[in-house]
Amino acid sequence: DTAVSQTPKYLVTQMGNDKSIKCEQNLGHDTMYWYKQDSKKFLKIMFSYNNKELIINETVPNRFSPKSPDKAHLNLHINSLELGDSAVYFCASSPRQGMGVFYGYTFGSGTRLTVV
């Protein structure tokens, strides 16, 4: 059973389109994240949700809107896609802060978004 699963794995779309990426975790974690990895492999946090509540919102264009219907799901919707949005988007989750040692994140396998 995959711990953090993202769909789709690959997404090719035209500029101007709207698309969504879904993420689900079955680890019982309270916190979920979206990270963007660019072509140089740099990883940057975009958003974090703790039990459906937004707790981190880095400087991201408002074309990106996360949605967390419950603590096991965190979806990312992107409006009016641009060429510069091409990247690999990783979802991750972690247990609630303070629950013993913080083991870091468990990552999904990524969604490679290509905007043409």
Place this chain on the structure above:
Amino acid sequence: GEDVEQSLFLSVREGDSSVINCTYTDSSSTYLYWYKQEPGAGLQLLTYIFSNMDMKQDQRLTVLLNKKDKHLSLRIADTQTGDSAIYFCADRPFGNEKLTFGTGTRLTIIP
């Protein structure tokens, strides 16, 4: 803000030891992590160290932490072809669940 730096590339002969270095700027970092990313895959947690420790060993992996210099290293003994990957260090400031990742070091194994 926090900054985490790594060398971008490292080449090592098979069977030798690999040492991947990382420097960070946030003195409130509580945990520091090493992640491995194989081609086309997500990041896999390799090991972590708490900021009050100097060293941690886990099979072929040894993590050294110099808190005064804010320097972290990962040593992989007897490097194998399966160790080819990008290695990311990351730090977690006190009271913050956000991890800040380094730029990643691409480790290439020379046969």
